[in-house]
Amino acid sequence: MFSTAYKPGNSLLHRSDGRIKLAMLILWTAAFLAPGSLMVQLRSYSGLLLLICFNLSLREAFKPLKSIWPLLVLVFIITPPFHQGGSLLFQLGNWYRITPEGLREAGILIIRFSGITSLFFLFFRTTTIDTFILVLRWYGLPYNAALVITIAFRYIPSLINLYKNIQDAHALRRPPLQQGRIYNPFRRFTHLFPSLVSVMIHSIKSIPSLSMALEIRGFGRHNQRTTYRPLPPFTTVTKQFFGIIIVLSLLILSYLL
Amino acid sequence: MDQKKYPRFMQLPAFRLATLAILIAVTALFTYMIRIPIAPTRGYINFGDVSIFFSALIFGPFTAFITGGTGTALADLISGYSQWAPFTFFAHGLQGLAIGLVVKAGRRRDREVPSELGFFTLLSAFLAGTILMAGIYFLTGGIMVGFAAASTEIPGNILQNVAGVLVGAPLAMAVRKAYPPIRFYRW
Numbered sequence: 001m002f003s004t005a006y007k008p009g010n011s012l013l014h015r016s017d018g019r020i021k022l023a024m025l026i027l028w029t030a031a032f033l034a035p036g037s038l039m040v041q042l043r044s045y046s047g048l049l050l051l052i053c054f055n056l057s058l059r060e061a062f063k064p065l066k067s068i069w070p071l072l073v074l075v076f077i078i079t080p081p082f083h084q085g086g087s088l089l090f091q092l093g094n095w096y097r098i099t100p101e102g103l104r105e106a107g108i109l110i111i112r113f114s115g116i117t118s119l120f121f122l123f124f125r126t127t128t129i130d131t132f133i134l135v136l137r138w139y140g141l142p143y144n145a146a147l148v149i150t151i152a153f154r155y156i157p158s159l160i161n162l163y164k165n166i167q168d169a170h171a172l173r174r175p176p177l178q179q180g181r182i183y184n185p186f187r188r189f190t191h192l193f194p195s196l197v198s199v200m201i202h203s204i205k206s207i208p209s210l211s212m213a214l215e216i217r218g219f220g221r222h223n224q225r226t227t228y229r230p231l232p233p234f235t236t237v238t239k240q241f242f243g244i245i246i247v248l249s250l251l252i253l254s255y256l257l
Numbered sequence: 258m259d260q261k262k263y264p265r266f267m268q269l270p271a272f273r274l275a276t277l278a279i280l281i282a283v284t285a286l287f288t289y290m291i292r293i294p295i296a297p298t299r300g301y302i303n304f305g306d307v308s309i310f311f312s313a314l315i316f317g318p319f320t321a322f323i324t325g326g327t328g329t330a331l332a333d334l335i336s337g338y339s340q341w342a343p344f345t346f347f348a349h350g351l352q353g354l355a356i357g358l359v360v361k362a363g364r365r366r367d368r369e370v371p372s373e374l375g376f377f378t379l380l381s382a383f384l385a386g387t388i389l390m391a392g393i394y395f396l397t398g399g400i401m402v403g404f405a406a407a408s409t410e411i412p413g414n415i416l417q418n419v420a421g422v423l424v425g426a427p428l429a430m431a432v433r434k435a436y437p438p439i440r441f442y443r444w
Contacts, residue, residue, distance in 0.1 A: 119340075200283065
């Protein structure tokens with residue numbers, strides 16, 4: 001159901017500590033967002049593609065682009081007319097002109113967005129959501145906030161099933177001739193609205209039960225909370241710092257050269 | 258808020274946390290499951306704004322900020338748009354906060370039903386939420402893909418907010434009528 005869900009594996013990134021991966025994600029995203037030449041962005045993106053190939057597979061390297069390729073095409077078409085520099089390469093009418101400067105700017109934006117998308121894809125492909133929440137807690141997210149996110153994640157699949165059941169139940173209440181696919185937008189909305197009301201009421205009615213369950217488990221007491229599956233001590237991941245230093249050095253070198 | 262008017266269980270941390278968790282899941286559901294694809298950017302118009310309007314009208318600005326931001330960000334994570342998740346959190350979170358604050362300011366004493374809020378209050382809430390949400394998406398999209406391409410998303414974002422207020426307000430009225438204890442759930 002979740003297209004970018006964690007994919008189990010035994011690669012270097014799968015075994016790397018989540019705290020370091022999150023720090024690298026932020027730093028590398030900042031590097032993509034920083035102003036730089038087209039070649040710098042291209043080198044950075046090439047390095048990222050290699051990282052994906054070595055840790056996942058060649059097919060996975062271009063998977064994140066599947067969902068964003070229409071936007072990339074739009075950027076390629078719509079950006080050049082706003083950056084006029086150099087000789088004229090192509091002209092359509094009086095206003096649509098493509099110059100080398102326009103193509104360069106479009107290339108930078110395409111590589112930037114592709115790189116950031118691939119970075120996030122790689123991170124969540126090699127990091128479970130539970131580990132991600134533990135990492136956020138290590139970085140300072142309060143326990144209550146982490147618990148809220150964890151509970152919400154647990155509820156989403158059951159709410160999706162509930163929504164489908166409610167939709168089917170409401171559809172059965174319609175006359176037989178109206179039980180097929182509905183193409184009229186207004187009628188579609190009028191059939192959808194009762195389902196939304198039912199889902200909302202059912203969800204809100206479960207709030208007191210959930211709060212009682214939390215209280216029974218000691219939520220709200222002042223005892224220090226423990227974690228069933230904590231992150232490894234930070235001293236054991238010192239060796240992974242070499243990896244972050246190497247990648248940072250390569251990023252800096254790509255900007256300097 | 259007059260503490261004596263509301264049941265004591267509403268003030269318990271467990272109850273508030275449960276409310277936030279359930280509403281985040283509902284917002285993620287509305288964003289992830291109920292959506293209409295739009296060309297050419299492969300984006301979609303979703304009903305997440307319906308849930309944000311609902312939360313702001315029923316539960317207040319703080320709840321709308323947390324549930325709107327976190328719910329939509331979680332939906333981005335699970336639907337393949339994780340690169341937008343950090344920006345979505347701020348865009349929809351501040352949208353919910355703005356809507357909740359405007360509704361709170363416009364809510365007259367002893368008139369808590371959304372149908373009595375008045376057209377001007379709802380319009381102001383819609384404008385405040387739309388400007389914040391579309392503005393933040395335009396700025397962040399401009400940095401990521403250029404302002405020219407980001408400007409093509411503005412009509413879709415406005416449309417989402419229109420759907421949010423047109424569906425969210427009646428939804429709040431319907432739920433309040435069907436489940437009256439919900440009037441105690443605001444803080």
